Amino acid sequence: MTSNDVIIQRWLEQDLSDDENISNDECSDVEADVGIEHVIEESGESDSECEETTEVVSNAIAPIEIESSSTLPSEQTSSSEDEGPLSELRSRSRKKNYFGKNRFRWSSARPSLRSRMHQHNIVQEREGIKPAYRSEINASSSPLDIWQHFFTDSMLEKIVHHTNVKIREIRPNYQVSTCVQDLDIVELRAFIGFLFYTAIFKENHEHYTSRYSTDGTGREIYRCIMSKNRFEVLLKTLRFDDSASRPVRRESDASAPIIELFNSFIDQCQAVFAIGSCACIDEMLLAFRGKDSDGLNLPREYQTLKKPTQAVMRLIPPIERSNRNINFDNWYTSIELIDSLKKKQLTGVGTLRKNQKEIPPEFLAARHRNVDSTVFGFTKDIIMSSYVPKKNKAVITVSSMHHMPVVDETTKKPEIILFYNQTKIGVDLLDQRCSNYSTGRRTRRWPLAVFCRMLDISASNCYVVRLSTQPHGQKTETRFLFMKNLAKGLTIPHMDRRANNLKLQRDIRMAIRRILDSNKETTPSAVPTSSSAEERLAVRKNCST
Structure with a gap:
């Protein structure tokens, strides 16, 4: 045995003794x-x-x-005798x-x-319109045809029924019963189209009386859809559930006034369209009173989890065991959530707050860490990265989807951060769309606020479906024009019916006819002809006396 072998053997024995614990x-x-x-x-x-x-x-x-x-x-590696x-x-x-x-x-x-x-990481379901609806929704479908798959006739009929109960309750308080007649589904669609018009014209926060001004500051379309008093009545009486059984249902669910309609809308959204391989969970702020609803209807095993984790577990049942990935920000992200998603065959990617107990001190921001440097940590199923974008700052991310310590050569950022930045904007983009064209109003009735947000989301979803029907996702029309055509499709049947009402003022009937004539989708039979009774009554004659 050479001297090099003796040194190596002693070094190995010391190394093994240090590691035996x-x-x-x-x-x-x-x-x-x-x-x-x-x-x-x-x-x-x-x-x-x-x-x-x-x-x-x-x-x-x-x-x-x-x-x-x-x-x-x-010097110890130079000899060929020491290869072993x-x-x-x-x-x-x-x-x-x-x-x-x-x-x-x-x-x-x-x-x-x-x-x-x-x-x-293998997702089997294809993104886009689900097979059951591909024959009904195609490139030739109108905005109204697409919207009716999210707000079905059965959903609207329930709103009509509960609203009529409220209208009949307040009817004795009105001397003139014209504006408190029963509601039907055609007029309800016109009311919703009215709200969409206020969204695209950004007049949702104005008082409704200003829209009916005849001094040139109002809009003619609102007077053609319905009268000011009728709009006021519908705004006050719109209901979404059975008021008689509401107190009992509220004991177990604070969202009882609208939860039935809300769940039906969510079910339709999930039935029509399949999301891609990545989903995004984030909060959308809608001001109304309510608290501690994250744990509602959750199994007992989830009651001990953190509130952010409970919120995620409530949302994931439709995509369980689909191998999809979910992105979330640092309010939701935790090792507890990553482990819970793994049990549902889902992965997660998100940023971590610095106070998480699972973060080692070496991953936190420090002055000695170089800019654009990255530290990786691994467990069997999770990878954590700590990237230094600038001095004394660290961005910590965790992922159960990625498994390799890959860093982009151009940006010097880890692959996890680049992936997170590309896929985290789903909820923010929806929130932006709902804010740009919002039907929301100043109201103390929180169920009405939720209903208006559902209308905003339905319009956004319809536009996404429309883009998916176009070849290669081409943008053939702007979202403003799409929503305008949707509002027009919702209001025209009711305006067509009002055009034949001889009790309306003459200028309103003539305005409705101009709108109907300018609409290419209106059939010629829907427009009154010059031989109608109204035109014959309009002929003036001289009195013989």
Whole structure:
């Protein structure tokens, strides 16, 4: 045995004695016997796995702070007689463990991959209109045809029924019963079209009386759809549930006044369209009173979870076991949520708040960390990255979808952050669309506020469906024009009926006729002819006396 062999053997014996207290090489969740602030080195993977890790790191230009394999000085590796002991040393490549405040353990070396793509990244369902509706919704479908699949006739008939109950209740309070007649589905659609007109003209927050002004400041279309008094009555009496049974239902569900209609609308949205491989969960602010609703109707096993986790678990049943990925911001993201999604065959990607107990101190912002550097931590199913965009700042992300420490060569950012930035805007984009063209009104009735937001979402969903029917997703019409055609389709049948009402003022009837004549979708039979009774009564004659 040469002198080099003696040195190597002593070094190995010392190395083994230092590591004999470490019981497990795998990435576990919690290490109970190790101090929180310590970083423990332990023996790593095989030589082939070490080379694979080195190759991944070398392909990324941005620095990745992963401990390299331990080697001896160069003078000990010069002799060809020492190949056996040195190869044994290389096979014992070392990796580092990071521990969070709750002793949650992360490894600096990724687990070995047995396949090129994990099973949980394969989505079978195709994005777009579902097969049951492809024959009914196509490129020739009008905006009204698409909208009727989200607000079906059965849903509107329930609103008509409950609203008529309220109208009959207040009818004795009116001396003139013209504006308190029963509502039908044609007039209800016209009322909804009225609200869509206020959205596209951005007049939803104006008082409704200003729209009926005849001094040139009002809009003619509103007077043609319905009278001011009738609109006021419908706005006050619009109801969405049975008021007699509401107190009993409210004991178990605070959203009882509109929950039946809301659930029906959600079911239709899920039945018509299939989302892509990535979903996004975020909050949408709608001001009304209510609290602690996240845990409603959840199984008992979820009652002990955090409130943000409960909110996510309420939303995921329609896409359970579909291998989809869900994005969320730092208010929702937690290791608890990632583990809960895994049980439902879903993955998650999100940013972590700095106060999460699973984050090791090495992943937090520090002055000694270089700009554009990234630290990776791994467990068996989760990867955590900490990227430094600027001095003394760190962006921490966690993902159960990604498994490789990949960094983009151009932006120097981890692949997880780039993926999150591309797919996190789903709810924000919907919120922006609803704000641009909103039917919401100033009201103290929170069920009416929710109903108006449902109308906003239905218009946005209809436009998405319309784009999906166009070849290669081409944008053939703007969203303003689409919503205008939708409002027109909802109001024309009722205006056509009003045009034949001889009790209306003559200028309103003539205005309705101009609107009907200018609409290409109106049939000629719907427009009164010059031989009608009204035209014969309009002929003036002189009195013989």
